[in-house]
Amino acid sequence: MLATAPLLAARGVSKSFFGNPVLRDVSIALQPGRVHALLGENGAGKSTLINLLSGALRPDGGAIEVDGRPVPRMSPAYAQQAGIAVVQQELSLTASLSIAENIGLGAYPRRFGLLDYPELAVRARAACDLVGLHEPLSMPVGQLSLGRRQMVEIAKALYRRPRVLILDEPTSSLSANETKVLTDLLERLRGEGIAILYISHRLNEVMALCQHVTVLKDGTCTADRTLEGTDARGLVRLMVGRDPGDLFPHWQPSASAANAISVRNFSAGLMRDVDLDIRTGEVLGIGGLVGQGQEDLLLGLYGAIPARTASAIVKGASGLPSGVPKANALGLAYVPADRKREGLHLIHSIITNMMLPTFARLPALKLRSRRAERETARGLAAQLGIKGDLDRPAQALSGGNQQKVALAKWMPHDPLVLLLNDPTRGVDVETKREIYMMLRNFAAAGKAVVLLSSDTPELVHLCDRVAVVREGHIVAMLKRGALSEEAIVSAAMGAEQRKVAA
Amino acid sequence: MNTVAPSGQAGALYWPVQLRRNVGVRSLFAVVMAFLVAYGFLFPGLLTASGFAKFTQSWFPLALVAMAQAILMLTGGISLAIGAMVSLGAVIAATTMTGPLGIAGGAAAVALTGVGIGAATGFIVVKLRLPAIVVTLAGSFIIGGAALLILPRPGGAIPEWLSDLLAGNTPAAFVLLMLIVLLWKLYLATPLGLSLYAAGENPVGAYRSGVPVDGARIAAYAISGLLCTGAGLFVAAQTGSGDPVIGTAFTLNSIAAAVLGGIGFLGGQGTMRGALAGSLLLSLMISVMFFLGFTPVAQYVAQGLIIIGAVATPQFRKVQQ
Numbered sequence: 001m002l003a004t005a006p007l008l009a010a011r012g013v014s015k016s017f018f019g020n021p022v023l024r025d026v027s028i029a030l031q032p033g034r035v036h037a038l039l040g041e042n043g044a045g046k047s048t049l050i051n052l053l054s055g056a057l058r059p060d061g062g063a064i065e066v067d068g069r070p071v072p073r074m075s076p077a078y079a080q081q082a083g084i085a086v087v088q089q090e091l092s093l094t095a096s097l098s099i100a101e102n103i104g105l106g107a108y109p110r111r112f113g114l115l116d117y118p119e120l121a122v123r124a125r126a127a128c129d130l131v132g133l134h135e136p137l138s139m140p141v142g143q144l145s146l147g148r149r150q151m152v153e154i155a156k157a158l159y160r161r162p163r164v165l166i167l168d169e170p171t172s173s174l175s176a177n178e179t180k181v182l183t184d185l186l187e188r189l190r191g192e193g194i195a196i197l198y199i200s201h202r203l204n205e206v207m208a209l210c211q212h213v214t215v216l217k218d219g220t221c222t223a224d225r226t227l228e229g230t231d232a233r234g235l236v237r238l239m240v241g242r243d244p245g246d247l248f249p250h251w252q253p254s255a256s257a258a259n260a261i262s263v264r265n266f267s268a269g270l271m272r273d274v275d276l277d278i279r280t281g282e283v284l285g286i287g288g289l290v291g292q293g294q295e296d297l298l299l300g301l302y303g304a305i306p307a308r309t310a311s312a313i314v315k316g317a318s319g320l321p322s323g324v325p326k327a328n329a330l331g332l333a334y335v336p337a338d339r340k341r342e343g344l345h346l347i348h349s350i351i352t353n354m355m356l357p358t359f360a361r362l363p364a365l366k367l368r369s370r371r372a373e374r375e376t377a378r379g380l381a382a383q384l385g386i387k388g389d390l391d392r393p394a395q396a397l398s399g400g401n402q403q404k405v406a407l408a409k410w411m412p413h414d415p416l417v418l419l420l421n422d423p424t425r426g427v428d429v430e431t432k433r434e435i436y437m438m439l440r441n442f443a444a445a446g447k448a449v450v451l452l453s454s455d456t457p458e459l460v461h462l463c464d465r466v467a468v469v470r471e472g473h474i475v476a477m478l479k480r481g482a483l484s485e486e487a488i489v490s491a492a493m494g495a496e497q498r499k500v501a502a
Numbered sequence: 503m504n505t506v507a508p509s510g511q512a513g514a515l516y517w518p519v520q521l522r523r524n525v526g527v528r529s530l531f532a533v534v535m536a537f538l539v540a541y542g543f544l545f546p547g548l549l550t551a552s553g554f555a556k557f558t559q560s561w562f563p564l565a566l567v568a569m570a571q572a573i574l575m576l577t578g579g580i581s582l583a584i585g586a587m588v589s590l591g592a593v594i595a596a597t598t599m600t601g602p603l604g605i606a607g608g609a610a611a612v613a614l615t616g617v618g619i620g621a622a623t624g625f626i627v628v629k630l631r632l633p634a635i636v637v638t639l640a641g642s643f644i645i646g647g648a649a650l651l652i653l654p655r656p657g658g659a660i661p662e663w664l665s666d667l668l669a670g671n672t673p674a675a676f677v678l679l680m681l682i683v684l685l686w687k688l689y690l691a692t693p694l695g696l697s698l699y700a701a702g703e704n705p706v707g708a709y710r711s712g713v714p715v716d717g718a719r720i721a722a723y724a725i726s727g728l729l730c731t732g733a734g735l736f737v738a739a740q741t742g743s744g745d746p747v748i749g750t751a752f753t754l755n756s757i758a759a760a761v762l763g764g765i766g767f768l769g770g771q772g773t774m775r776g777a778l779a780g781s782l783l784l785s786l787m788i789s790v791m792f793f794l795g796f797t798p799v800a801q802y803v804a805q806g807l808i809i810i811g812a813v814a815t816p817q818f819r820k821v822q823q
Contacts, residue, residue: 056710080712092707094700096770098519105700106712108693115691121515138518156711 005068006031007195008053008084008164013062015048020426022048023219025062030164030195035186037206037227038199040216041239041456041489046199047089049216050166053197054086055079080107083163087153087170095142099133100124102141103156127155132181146173154182165189166197171205183209201289201493203232215239233486236493240456240485247433248461249440251480255282255464260417260448261301261314268300268307269293270472278417278448283439285463286452288492293472294452295337298419301450302334303327315416328357331416335406335423337452339399343406346395350386351377353394354409361413380408385434400431407438417448424455436462456485468492516691526764527776534779537786544793552671559668559740561785562675563588563733567752568759568781569686569774570729575760577702577719578769579627579634584730584756586645588749591616591734593649596658596744605661612731619645620727624720642753649746658744668739675736682729686774689725694718703770758805759784762812 006029015023023045030036040046051057052064055074063070066082079086093102100120109119124137131151135144141152150173157165167186171179186196186209200206206213207227215223215238223238261278270293278284286294300307301314303321312320314330321327327334336342344353354377362368377390384404386397394405403423410418420439424432439449439462453459459466460483468476468491476491524531547553567584574581591612598608623641627634668674689695694717700708701715709715733752738744763780765772787808791801 076710077712086710088707088710090707092704092710094703094707094770096703096772097696097699098515098522100515101519101696102700105697105708108696110693113692114688115693115696117516117519117691118514124515136518137515138522140522 004032006065007067008082009065009068010049010053010059011063011065011070013049013052013059013064015045015052015057015060021219023052023059023216026216026219026221027062028053028197028214028221028224030197031212032163032193032195033190034212035190035196035198035210037210037213038197038216039206039213039235039239044216044239045219046216047168050086050168050197050199053079054084054166080160083161084166085157085160085162085164086166087150087157087168089168089172091149091153092156093141093149093152096140098138098140099128099135099144099152100137102152103127103159105156107160123159124155127159130158130185131155132178147175147178150174151178151182162194164195164197166199168199169201170198171200171202179205203235203493206235207232233490236486236489240489247429247436248458249437251440251461252444253464253480254440254444254446255279256446259313261312263301263309263312263320265310266297266300266307266312267309268305269296271296271300271469272472274474276467276474278450279464280416280448281443281446282464283443283449283451283462285459285466286450286469287456287459287466287488288469290454292469292492294469295421297469298334298421298450298452301327302332302419304334325360328360328413328415331413332419333357333410333413333415333417334419335403335410335421337421337423337425339402339406344394344402347393350381350390350392350394350397350405353405354380354390357409358412376412380411383411384408384438398428398431400427400435403427403431403435407435415447417450418442419450419452421452422454423451424453424458432458456488459483459488460485470494523773523775527773527779530762530764530776530779530783534783534786537783537790541786541790541793544790551673555671555673555675557789558673558676558679560789561782562679563737563740563752564755564759564785565679565778565781566682566729566733566736567756568763568777568784569682570726570733571756572760572763572765572772572774572777573698573722573726573729574634575765575767576698576770576772577722578705579719579723580757580767581623581638581641581726582635582753583623583638583642583645585749585751585753586642586649587616587619587727587730588734588737588752589649589746590619590645590652590749591731592738592748593653593658593734593744593746594731595735595738596660597652599661599664600659605664609735612735613728616728616731617724618727620730621720621724623727624723627723628716628719646747653744653746656743656745658738660739660742660744662742665739665742668736683774683778690774694721698722699770701770703768755784756781758809762809 009029011027012025013023014021014025026049028049038046038049048057052059055076055078058074064074065071071078103124104120109116109123121137131154133151133155135148141149144152150170154170170182174182190196198210210227213223213225213227214221215235217239256279258280259277260280264275266274266276274297286297288294296305299305301320303323303326307320309320312318314320317330321330321332340346351373355373381390384407386401386404386408394402397405424435427435439451442449451463464480466478466483466488467474468478468488470492478487542548548557567588570584571581594612594615595608598611599605603611623637626632627637697708697713697718700713701718705715734749737748759781760777762783763772763776763778765777787805788801791804796804
C-alpha cells in the first residue's frame with residue numbers, strides 16, 4: 001500500500017500562534033484508497049493540521065507535499081486545483097442561495113459567461129444523490145435543518161470531484177440514518193481510490209470506518225499506525241496522559257454535606273433534564289467535548305439564559321435566579337471563558353474592571369468615592385497577585401493576569417458559588433498554578449466552585465467530583481476515587497456504549 | 503476519479519430558484535398593489551399615457567438609487583454618498599451635454615464618473631478593510647463638494663429634446679427601468695453576480711469555496727456608483743438644468759426603500775425585486791399622502807412610522823415563534 005506516493009502529506013510541520021506552539025514536528029500521509037482517522041482531545045491541534053493541509057494556513061516549519069512533491073506556497077485555491085476538498089466544521093454555506101447554487105459556489109459551470117443552470121442542475125443533482133439529499137435543488141439552504149445543511153456541505157465537496165477529501169467532524173449534527181448514508185458513501189469513495197481524512201470524536205465510527213490512525217496530543221504526534229489490532233481504550237490512552245508535576249495543589253477534602261445549589265430536571269439551551277447538586281466546599285468539575293451544552297448549564301444556573309426546571313433550590317431559596325442581578329444578589333458569580341469579549345472591558349483601566357460589579361450594587365446616582373475604590377482594588381490586586389499600575393488598561397495585561405482581574409472583580413461580594421468557564425484557557429503555567437491554588441482555597445473556605453474546563457488533567461487533579469456532559473446530558477458523575485483522564489475522555493466520547501444519535 | 507456520475511432527472515433549475523425568491527416579498531407585493539389601487543382611485547389619470555409617464559418618471563430615480571443601495575447592502579456594506587453621487591451626475595450632465603462633448607460624450611462622462619468613483623470607494627472599503635459607513639460619509643463630503651465646484655449654483659442645461667424624451671409624455675423612463683432590471687437579472691446570472699450573496703452573508707465560507715470575494719464587492723460598488731450618476735442624469739433631464747444639491751434627499755430615501763423592500767443590514771439578505779417594490783411603495787406613499795392633503799411635516803412623520811412598522815413586523819413574528 002505504501003508503494004505509491006501519498007496524494008497529500010505533511011512532513012514535520014510546526015505552527016505557533018502568538019508564540020504558543022500548537023503543532024510540533026507533525027507528519028501525516030494520506031494514501032489513496034484509505035480512510036485515515038485523526039484523533040485528539042480538544043486543542044490537540046487537529047483543526048490547525050487541517051488548515052495547513054488545505055492551505056488556509058502556512059506552516060512555520062516543515063513542508064506540505066502533494067503527490068510527493070513539496071508545495072512551497074499552499075493556498076486554498078491551489079488546494080482546490082490539486083483536488084483537495086475540505087468539509088469544515090463551521091459551515092461555508094449561504095442561507096439565501098439555493099442548494100444547487102451553494103453546491104456550485106466558486107466553481108460554477110459557465111456558458112457564454114453566464115452561469116449554466118441546466119449543467120449546474122445535472123451536476124448538483126448527481127452530488128446530492130450520492131449523499132441522499134432529495135430536497136428540491138431550488139430550495140434555499142436557510143430552510144434546511146442543521147443536519148441537512150451538513151449533507152449539502154458534503155455534496156459541495158463531492159461536486160468538485162476531489163482526490164483527497166478531508167472531513168472535520170462531519171457526523172456531529174447528523175442523524176443515525178444520515179450517518180449511515182455517509183459511512184456507506186465513504187466506503188465507496190475509498191474503493192474508487194480517494195484518500196480520506198476523517199476527524200471524529202465518535203470512536204465507534206472511527207473503528208468501523210478507518211484503516212489508519214494518527215493521534216495528536218498537545219500538538220505532537222503520539223501514534224501513526226494501522227487501526228488493526230487496536231481497541232477504543234487503547235486509542236483513548238494515546239490521546240491523554242500528561243505529567244501533572246507540581247502544577248496542582250495537594251488535594252484535601254473540604255466538601256460539606258450542604259447543597260449550595262440543587263436542581264431537578266433542569267433544561268437550558270442544549271442541556272436537557274439534568275439533576276445536579278452542588279455542595280459547599282467542593283470543586284465540581286464539568287467536563288466533556290467542546291460544545292455539548294456545558295456552557296448552557298452554567299449560564300442557565302446564573303440566570304443569563306432562560307432555563308426550565310422541575311425544582312430548584314439556590315442557597316436555601318426556591319427557584320432559579322431570573323436574571324443576572326438576582327443571581328449576584330444570591331451570591332452567584334460567573335467568570336466567562338471569553339475574557340476579551342465577555343469577561344473584561346479591555347480599553348478601560350484595571351480598577352474600573354475590578355469595580356464594575358460593585359457599581360451595579362451601588363445606588364445608581366450615588367457619587368463614587370475614588371479613594372475607597374482605589375483601596376479596594378489595591379487589596380484585590382494584593383490578594384490575587386496582580387502586579388503593576390492599576391490605572392493601565394486591562395488589555396495591557398497578559399492572558400493570565402486578565403483572568404485574575406476577571407476573577408477579582410467578584411471578590412468584594414464574597415460570592416458563595418463561583419461558576420467558572422474554562423478559567424485557565426490560554427493562561428501561562430505559573431498563573432495556572434496560582435489559579436488552582438486559589439480555587440482550592442475558595443473551596444476550603446466553604447464556597448462552592450463549579451469549574452467548566454476543556455483541560456482534562458485539571459479536572460482530574462483539582463476536582464472533588466466531575467460531571468461529564470455529552471449531547472446535553474450528564475452521562476457520568478465521577479467521584480474523586482474514580483477520577484482519571486481515561487475515565488473522563490471515555491465517558492465524553494462514549495467509548496463504552498454506542499449511543500444512537502437523536 | 504469519476505466520483506460524480508450524472509444520474510437521474512435534474513429538471514429545470516433557474517425558474518424554480520426565481521420563484522422561491524418571491525416567497526419573502528409576497529406580502530410586500532400585496533401592499534404595493536393595494537397602494538397602486540388606492541392611487542388609481544385618487545388619481546384616475548394614472549391609466550392614461552401621460553399619467554403613466556409622469557408616474558413612472560417620479561418613481562424612476564428613486565428606483566435607481568434603491569437598487570444602488572440594495573447592491574451594497576447585499577454585500578454587507580452601505581453608502582451615505584448616494585445623494586452626493588446623484589448631484590454630481592446631474593451637474594456633469596448639465597455642464598457637458600450642451601458643450602463640445604455633446605450628448606454622447608456627456609453621458610459617457612456621467613457613466614465613467616459613476617463607475618470610477620464607485621470602484622474607488624469599493625477599493626478603499628474592501629482592500630483597506632474600513633467601515634463602509636465612514637468611508638461613504640467622508641465620500642459624500644468630497645463628492646458633494648466636487649459637485650459644488652463644478653456648478654456653484656443651479657444652472658447648466660440639458661438639450662431640450664433629451665428632456666422631452668426622458669421626462670416628457672413618453673414611457674421612456676419605464677422602458678429604461680425594465681432594461682436596467684433585465685441587465686441586473688443577467689448580472690445575477692453570472693458567477694460573479696451571484697457570488698455577491700455569498701460574499702455578503704458568509705465571506706469566510708465564500709473565500710474558502712474559491713469565490714473572488716473582494717472582486718465581487720468592488721464590482722458591486724462600481725455598479726452602485728453607475729446607477730447613482732445615471733439617476734442624476736435623469737433628474738437633470740427632468741428639471742432641464744443642473745443643481746449641485748438636488749440629490750441630497752436620495753441618500754436616506756434609498757436606505758428607506760431598501761429596508762422597506764426587505765434588504766437586511768447584515769449582508770446577503772433580501773432581493774432586488776424587493777428593493778424595487780420598496781422604492782415603488784415609498785414613491786406611492788409620498789404621492790398618496792400628497793393627494794390626501796397631508797402637510798409635508800405630517801408626510802415625514804407618517805413615512806417614518808410606516809418604515810419602522812414594516813421593519814418591526816417580521817421581528818414581532820420571530821419573537822412569537
